[in-house]
Amino acid sequence: MSISIHFTQATVKLLVRRTSALLGPAKSKTIAQIAQTLSTSRQTVYNWLKGYCSGRLAF
Secondary structure (H helix, E strand, O other): OOOOOOOOHHHHHHHHHHHHHHEEEEEEHOOOOOOOEEEEEEOHHHHHHHHHOOOOOOO
């Protein structure tokens, strides 16, 4: 059995942004720095991190 998954360009961009947000703290970046780099709000970054930590993977 073979399974293939294809992502749209928009989905890939979203996954890259959110993955970057999740890796930011590991690189000693502040939430403000992550938000600025990704051109989003600090609250959005907190929401993504909260979703990840709670197991909801807010992707």
